[in-house]
Amino acid sequence: MTDPALLHATLLFSAWQLVALQGKPPPPVVMYHKAESIRWLNKSLMKTNNVATDASIAVVACLTMFENLAANAPGVKVHMDGLEALIKTRGGIQALLVHSLTRKFVTWADVLAANVMETQPRFKLHIQDDEERPEDWGLYSSLAMLYEAKLFHLTGLQDLSRETMRVYWAIHNLSSLKDSAIHLTRKVEFPSWSDMVERIERRVVALLLSEVVRSGKPRLSIFMLFANAIIFHINMFMRDLPRVLPLYNLLSGRLRVNLESVDLVYLHKEYPEMVLWILLMGGLGSSGTPNSLWYAKLFAEICISSGLRGGNAISHALAGFLWTELYRTPVTIGFWSDVARAQGIEGGYDVRKLTAHVSVAVFNAPPDMSE
Numbered sequence: 001m002t003d004p005a006l007l008h009a010t011l012l013f014s015a016w017q018l019v020a021l022q023g024k025p026p027p028p029v030v031m032y033h034k035a036e037s038i039r040w041l042n043k044s045l046m047k048t049n050n051v052a053t054d055a056s057i058a059v060v061a062c063l064t065m066f067e068n069l070a071a072n073a074p075g076v077k078v079h080m081d082g083l084e085a086l087i088k089t090r091g092g093i094q095a096l097l098v099h100s101l102t103r104k105f106v107t108w109a110d111v112l113a114a115n116v117m118e119t120q121p122r123f124k125l126h127i128q129d130d131e132e133r134p135e136d137w138g139l140y141s142s143l144a145m146l147y148e149a150k151l152f153h154l155t156g157l158q159d160l161s162r163e164t165m166r167v168y169w170a171i172h173n174l175s176s177l178k179d180s181a182i183h184l185t186r187k188v189e190f191p192s193w194s195d196m197v198e199r200i201e202r203r204v205v206a207l208l209l210s211e212v213v214r215s216g217k218p219r220l221s222i223f224m225l226f227a228n229a230i231i232f233h234i235n236m237f238m239r240d241l242p243r244v245l246p247l248y249n250l251l252s253g254r255l256r257v258n259l260e261s262v263d264l265v266y267l268h269k270e271y272p273e274m275v276l277w278i279l280l281m282g283g284l285g286s287s288g289t290p291n292s293l294w295y296a297k298l299f300a301e302i303c304i305s306s307g308l309r310g311g312n313a314i315s316h317a318l319a320g321f322l323w324t325e326l327y328r329t330p331v332t333i334g335f336w337s338d339v340a341r342a343q344g345i346e347g348g349y350d351v352r353k354l355t356a357h358v359s360v361a362v363f364n365a366p367p368d369m370s371e
Contacts, residue, residue: 003040003044003055003059004036004040005036005037005038005039005040005041005043005044005055005056005059006037006055006058006059006062008033008034008036008037008040009033009037009041009058009059009062009063010062011033012030012033012034012037012062012063012066013062013065013066015027015029015030015033016030016066016069017242020069020241020242020243020244020245021242023243023244023288024244034063034066037059037062037063038063041056041059041060044056050089051089051090052086052087052089052090054096054100054102056086057083057086057087057090057096057102057106058101058102058105058106060079060082060083060086061083061102061105061106061108061109062105062109063079064076064079064080064083064109064110064113065105065108065109065112067079067116068109068112068113068115068116068247069241069245069246069247070245070246070247071116071245071246071247071249071250072246073116073117076113076116076117077113077117080109080110080113080117080122083106083109083110083122084122084123087106087123093106093107093123093124093125094126098128099195104194104195104198106123107123107125107198108194108198108239110122110123111198111201111202111205112235112247114205114209115201115205115208115231115251116247116250118208118209119209120205120209121202121205125198125199125202127199131192131195131196131199132192132195132196133170133196134169134170134173134174134177134196134200135166135167135169135170135173137169137173138173140165140169141320143273143320143321144165144168144169144172147165147168147271147274148161148162148164148165150270150271151164151165151222154219154222154270155219155220155222155223156219157212157220160207160210160212160213160223163203163207164207164223164226164227166203167200167203167204167207167227167230168226168230168322170196170200171200171230171233171234171238171322172322174193174196174197174200174238175233175237175238175322175324176324178237178238178324178326179324179325179326197234197238197239200230200234201231201234204227204230204231204234207223207227208224208227208228208231213227218262218263221258221261221262221267222267222270222271222274224258225255225258225259225262225267225275225278226274226278228251228254228255228258228278229255229277229278229281229282230281231251232248232251232252232255232281232282232284232285233281233322235247235248235251235285236248236281236284236285237324237326237327243287243288243331244287244288248285248286248287248288248289249286249288249289249290249291251285252282252285252286252289252291252292252295253289253291255278255281255282255285256282256286256291256294256295259279259282259298264298264302268302268305272306273317273318273320273321274321275302276299276302276303276306276314276317276318276321277318277321277322279295279298279299279302280299280314280318280327282295282299283295283296283298283299283335283339284327284332284335286335287331287332287334287335288334292334292335292338293338295335296335296338296339296341296342297338297342299339299342300339300342300343301342303339303343304343309343309345309348310345310348310349311328311336311348311349311350312348315327315328325352325354326354328349328350328351328352329351329352329353329354330351330352330353332351333351336349336351337349
């Protein structure tokens, strides 16, 4: 790597990812790399004759991701404004090579920034004719068909119900694909994985920001809750971002506000598996945040009312909807222990280490995080 700004930006992002895996705040060296990447970037921009290089664009994308993970909305906006300006000098996002690492990182930073700031993404992606569409893999399960019909019946919104379930089915299929990798005897790469995940995430952002979903009508609250839970699932179990990031504190706080404003008993009666899964995502995502115990207690109460005790009972209850063994890896032990205590039981929520064919560093927590 010959570009000093990109070197420091890469070290910035990598260093924070590393300490986040250990459940620690960023050390001073992280801020050093941030300052150096900005200093070298400014030098580089003065030499490029008003046309940004891939390296400069990648640097600003890294800086944007840093602010995204820090849940610093003002910082995210500053860097997104800069990123958008740099890409305009190239003629727009379409000028970047479709499958290049720079473009992938830019569009990921963009969609995550949209989540943090609750605004529309800056860049529009055009789907190629030959791209995989996991929402079209196989016929819907009977439960998926039931949920689509029920959503339409209870909300009266056919198009939104259909889009919600297409997003669900895509996540269901991709999660099944990743879950199967746990049991493989060798590592298998899925080159189009990040593209498929990002397209789903952009559809979820569109759901969250639609005027209908944000109207606050009680009968439509299930769409907002489900979309927020999908954002958790994507970042934790598909993009494999470490726990204890400020981003998760932001997301868990938002979901909690939404949950506290709805009739959860009614929603659980009408959408039992979906609501149980939404609370599970909130609980797993809130680890290390002030909201963790609140989620654990609420999840435990819902489980008790459903006659569910122990990890196996919960996995069986969600198997037909959405369940992956990543939900009970060592890094999740804190949440499951809190649920057990809230239910007044000991044991029953064992976790399982993964093989080396998925993101072991993210899910097989170091000892100090498993206590």
